[in-house]
Amino acid sequence: MNRSFLNRSDHEYSSVGQSYAVAEQKAVHYFNQLHRHVSERTYESGLSADFRQWKGKHMSFTSRLSRWLPLKQQPSAKGYQRYIHWLHSAGKLDDYLHRSVAYIYMRDLGRALDAPQTQQRVREVVDSLKRKLLNASTASASAAQLPEFMSMDGVYRWAQREGVEDAVIWVLDKLQQVTTHIPAELNAEQAQRKLIKIIVGVVLHAVEEMDDSVPQHERSHRLDEAIRLGYSYGLTYPFIDDMLDSKLLSDLEKEQYSRLIRSALLTGSVPKLGDWSGSQPELIRYIHRELREAFEYIKARQQPGGGQQHFFEQAYVFFQAQDVDRTRTLENDAYTNEELYVPVILKSACSRLVARSILGAEEDEGFELRTFCYGIYNQLADDFADLFDDLANGAVTPYTYYLKYYQQRADLLNPFQMYWAVIHYLLHEVYRSDEQTCEVILDRAINSLKRAYERLGASRYAETMELLTQGMPGLNRIIQQMVRQAEDVDFLDKLLRDHMLLHLRQDREQQTEFRETVDNVRAQINQTLPVEKRDGLLPMNELLIDAVNYSLEGSGKRLRPILAWVMAVRHYGLQADAVMPMLRSLEYMHTASLIFDDLPSQDNAPARRGRKTLHELHDSATAELSGLFLIQKSIREQASLSGFAPQIVLQLMDYSAQKAEELCTGQAMDLRARGQQLTLEQLNDICFYKTGAAFEASLVMPALLAGAKESEMTVLQTFAYHAGIAFQIKDDLLDLQGDVVQLGKPVGQDESNDSSTFVSVLGEAGAQREMWNHYCCALEALRKLPVGIPFLKHLLDYIVHRER
Incomplete structure (x- = not known):
């Protein structure tokens, strides 16, 4: 036991351990009240009266005709x-x-x-x-695809307004890492959604604690903490709840994993992982490291004394209730009603109590009662929605257990009746028959059943209702009438939930397609890049060709020709074979620029693409001549383009020569600026000429061949400008933070060359902010295109998250 942890006494440790027993007594009392309502059926008459008053607002003359018509469908919510x-x-x-x-x-x-x-x-x-x-x-169709909090650029723009850019950059990087590490055995979209939902929820709590009198710097500080606390708490859902619910770990591994979590909550110190002898050791080490960091962050921000104690007690009750709930099996036919429902009451209540307690926010009168009693309503609604998935997975919920044993166990409570008893209790015992609360809760309940009808289909829904509504025929007739006829019971959060899941699924599919496209096209380009040796070459020609091919080999990313391939073939529908000379020309020109950049007279780099630079392998003269060779080869490739109008090819060659001039200008500006402290504007200019111009060429050259409109090329140029600068800023950051093995070149090169970089001018945090600002500008430009290009969005994501 860690004695140093916040000077907590044995009594306090004991209190955390005993907190579950105390909370359990409270949950048992609540359960007994609900049980009585179900047994005595006191909820039926009250809810029947509530529905009679409620339905006047939700049933039009048209909806009453629906008893003879199919269930009314709302307009599609896909957009x-x-x-x-x-x-x-x-x-x-x-x-x-x-x-x-x-x-x-x-x-x-x-x-x-x-x-x-x-x-x-x-x-x-x-x-x-x-x-x-x-x-x-009112914006364009492409711009109206996501609400702000569901797009990275939207979130970052909000962060700029609130002064919390650093926290948002941090959490976006964290979310990217989590997404990468979520194993196939877990539902990645649901895991991401829940994590984002928790972050948003904690931030919402923080926002509601502040009014206009809070100074902006204090508001920014509180929001910064809320973002980090939200992530730290939300991480428990994919990496504790989902992990322990999944089949990824064996029973023995789950037991070992649970002991680690329980020990951290009871002692206030995360135990060392030690040697993980089970499966997925790398994944478990990553999760342990992230959870430890999250735990320490939350712990450090709890108020000493009662607030801190309260947090650890709530967190322990939450975890213990989940653990009790998940260790039950459907094969055990002897669970009592109390054993089935009490852990559900505890875990559903504590999930929200913990979210508020981590902020140390004050609670108004009745908050804990409302939150404690409300949780099971939400959980029973979720369990009903997941009923058949839970059955298929063998999960124990009040619904799955009832469906398996109701014919054998007359004592089992019907969870659907319990659900309505909870609603009645909330309306009349907790919320004091408030009219607006009644409206909202009944709206929500009927909406859930409407969604179930659409999800299950008429036949399966009817079978399910027939089984679950035995014993409540009168109330059920009213409920099912509302399901068929009631209007205006849908909710924005459900719409956004569906849209978020769709977006996350599409985004994940597009990421996979992006990676596959990059790998496949890179392989095609790599095969066609080497310069062939013709018969009868002079020995010096062979030496230059060997040098050129050496520079073309290695671990080059080939981003420019890959990008040009996507634009030409995928976006404009040009033939891959026809544009291959253009792709080669882009890589030849890029490689030539790298050879020149690496020379002793310029950057004096010893390594490139994981190998010695060309002048280190041979000498500077050979390197210079090889660079010139590649430039001429690039021009010849462009001249060989066939199947396009001659004037189009000439226009492309003229444009390519202009971009080559800009590359030279950028490198000259960079060399001249060494030892000088540059302004941000000067850095942006150098960066565009050195990097953005080549990105622009990769986009505009295919557009020229395809005869694209000038307006579209202008958008592509704007995108390339900002993407190129974001790429260069990431390079500067990697030169500071990166790993030499992953980068394939030395780190710290900018400092040794006395070069002004975004990091040296703005600092590391400032450079991060500037990179994300250009990320946003690039995405905002993309939305002006008449047809979306998902590859470009994922290229931007790759640029800001890459490690080489």
Whole structure:
């Protein structure tokens, strides 16, 4: 046991260990109250009356005809902005946003909707949200594809407004690493969604704790901490909850893993991993390192005394409830109702209590009661939605256990009846029959069933309802009438959830396609790059060709010709064979520029692409002549383009020569600037000429061959400008932070050459911010294209996250 940890006494450790027993007693009391309502069926008459009052707002004359018609379908929500526009034109947007925002305040923030302050905040958020959504809906179709918090550039623009760029850069890098490490056995999209949701939720808590009187620097500080705390807490979902629920680890490994987590919560110190003898050792080491860092960050920001104690107790109860819940098996036919429901009550309540406690935020009167009682409502709704997946996976939930044993066990509580009993208890015991709360909760309940109907289909839904609604025929008739006929019960968070999952799935598929395209096209280009030796060559010709081919070999990324291939073949539909000379010309020109850059008279680099530079292998003269050889070879490749109008080829050659001149200009500017302190504007100019010009050529040359419009080429030039600078900034950062083995060249070269870089001018953090600013500018340019090019978006992601 770590005695030094915050000077916690044995009594405090004991208190954390005993906290589960205390919380369990509270949950048992709540369960007994719910059990009584189900047994005595007291909830039915109350909810029937609630629905009679509720349905007047949700059933039009048209909806009443639906008893003879198929279930009414809402307009497609695949493009959420189109759906928002439809709601606005139908006069439904205000009510839609009001119930959506009110629900978030009730569910995620634990607020009472009848509180004047909450009502005021809901109105303010609705007005702000409406303006943003309607402004976004007037943008171009390509720009309206994602809400702000679901796109990296949108999040970064928000960060700039709030002064939390460093925290957002940090969390975006972390999310990228997590995404990379999520194993195939886990649902990657759901894991990412839950992690993002927790971060957003913790930030929302922080925002709601501040009013206009909080100075901007203090607001930025609190939001910075909230982002990092949200990630640190949210990491437990993919790397504790999902890991222990999955089949990735054996039972013995899960037991070992759980002991590590429990020990950290009880002692306040993360145990060493030691030798992990099981499967996935590298993954487990990464997860252990990330969780330890997250744990230490949360621990360091807890208020000494009661607040700190409260956090550890809540966290322990949350973990222990999950552990009890997950270790049950469907094969055990002897679980009592209390054993089935109490852990569910605890884990569902504590998940939100912990999210608030990590901020040390003050709680208004009734917060803990509302949050504690509310959790099981949300959990039972989720368990119903996942019913058949849980059955297939052998997971124990109140629903799966009931379906397996209800014919054998007359004592088992029907979870669907329990669900409605919880709703009645919340409405009338916790929220004091507040009219708006009743509206929102019943909206949500009917919406969940409507979504189940759409997901399961009419036949399977009817079979499921017939089984689960035995014993509540009167209330069920009302509920199913509402499912068929009620309108205006959908919610923004569900729309965004579906859209986020779709986006994450598409993004993951596009990432895979991006990597496959890069690998496949690189292989094609590598095969065609070597310069052939013709018969009858002079010995010196053979020496130069060997030198040229040496420079073309190695671990070159080939980004420029790969990018040109994607634009020419995928975007413009040109024939791959026809554009191959253009691809070779780009790589020949790029390699020539590297040979010249590496010379002793310029950068004096000893290594490139993991090998000696050409002048180190031979001499400077051979290197210079090889560079000239490649430039001429590049021109000849362009001249050999066939199947295109001669004037187009000449235009391409003229444009290529212009870009070659700019490359020379950029290198000359760079050499002249050594030993000088440059401005950001001067750095941007040098960077564009050295790097951005070549990116531009890779985009514009295929556009020229395809006869693209001038307006499209202008957009591509803007994209290339910002992508090229982002690429160079990342190079500068890698020169500071990178690994020589991964980079294939020495690190610290800029400093030894006394070169001004983005890092030397702006500092490491400033360079990171500038890189992400150019990332955003590049993406914003892309959205102006008439047809999206996913490869370019993922190229940008690669640029900012690459390690070489």
